[in-house]
Amino acid sequence: MGDDHMTNHTIGVTGSTGAVGGRVAARLARLGRAQRLIVRDINRAPEYPGSSAAMADYEDARGFERACRGVDTLFLVSATESRDRMEVHLSAVDAAVAAGVSRIVYLSFLRAGPASTFTFARTHFFTEAHIRSTGVAYTFLRPSLYLDLLPRWVDGDGVVRGPAGDGRVAWVARDDIADAAAAVLTGPADENATYDLTGPEALSLGATVDRLSTLTGRTVRYVPETREEALLSRKGTGAPDWEVEGWVSSYEAIAAGELDEVSTAVRKLTGHPARSIEGFLRRHPSALSHVSV
Numbered sequence: 001m002g003d004d005h006m007t008n009h010t011i012g013v014t015g016s017t018g019a020v021g022g023r024v025a026a027r028l029a030r031l032g033r034a035q036r037l038i039v040r041d042i043n044r045a046p047e048y049p050g051s052s053a054a055m056a057d058y059e060d061a062r063g064f065e066r067a068c069r070g071v072d073t074l075f076l077v078s079a080t081e082s083r084d085r086m087e088v089h090l091s092a093v094d095a096a097v098a099a100g101v102s103r104i105v106y107l108s109f110l111r112a113g114p115a116s117t118f119t120f121a122r123t124h125f126f127t128e129a130h131i132r133s134t135g136v137a138y139t140f141l142r143p144s145l146y147l148d149l150l151p152r153w154v155d156g157d158g159v160v161r162g163p164a165g166d167g168r169v170a171w172v173a174r175d176d177i178a179d180a181a182a183a184v185l186t187g188p189a190d191e192n193a194t195y196d197l198t199g200p201e202a203l204s205l206g207a208t209v210d211r212l213s214t215l216t217g218r219t220v221r222y223v224p225e226t227r228e229e230a231l232l233s234r235k236g237t238g239a240p241d242w243e244v245e246g247w248v249s250s251y252e253a254i255a256a257g258e259l260d261e262v263s264t265a266v267r268k269l270t271g272h273p274a275r276s277i278e279g280f281l282r283r284h285p286s287a288l289s290h291v292s293v
Helices: 021-030 061-068 085-098 119-134 147-153 174-186 205-216 227-235 241-255 265-270 277-283
Strands: 011-014 035-039 051-055 073-077 103-107 137-143 159-162 193-197 221-224
Touching: 011 021, 021 035, 021 073, 021 174, 035 061, 051 061, 061 085, 073 085, 073 174, 085 119, 103 119, 103 174, 119 137, 119 241, 137 174, 147 277, 159 205, 159 227, 159 241, 174 193, 174 265, 193 265, 205 221, 205 277, 227 241
Parallel strands: 011 035, 011 073, 035 051, 073 103, 103 137, 137 193, 159 221
Antiparallel strands: none
């Protein structure tokens, strides 16, 4: 990868081989912005004019610090959920600050709090708090649940199961998150700001599946579960207890009203409205192809 770490690549992008970071890197490239792509596997790093790649894990403090040298603004995608995700995030933040990064744009989660019902959101809150404590400038992007992942909530029989009750959620598309991130990374610095990123309307799971059925012609149903039923139904996946708890708690967060929020931040940052379920399915017509008619 070469030793060009002292070159002033203004924007560092983590997760550039992933679903959100990859979209952000592609947008920055189209804008002609130089960037440092920080990846776990150098062989998978995208190649764009004016970009370089550095290989580092979040938990490798020395390696991550080296990868961030010369970076002014860092787009920090949260690590994959794990038992030690908090420690992994703290290591990456501290290493970035030690490298001289002056601003961190962190991909967090809607209504992140120390006692969020959605257990994975708690790590985001403490990561935000740590970033604030370092004294660097920051921008927190707090997306709702991803619209792109909604099809995975539907099983092959066309059923969505979970303890979401009648709570509502404004599903947000990854493309909108990436557009917002690119705007924040390249626009005038709006220091120490937090943006909630949501879709254009909040829907219950019942209303969501009705919309999916109407738009795709496939029969999709929502079957409410109790917490106990939800935990039991997911035990067979072989996932560890903390992960199953996270999955189930995402539905419980909907039921608790913690995701019942519609924000205009996507339009404010990007100049276009947030994508609806209809708009998403027009671009991804095969999203429910796994569902039997």
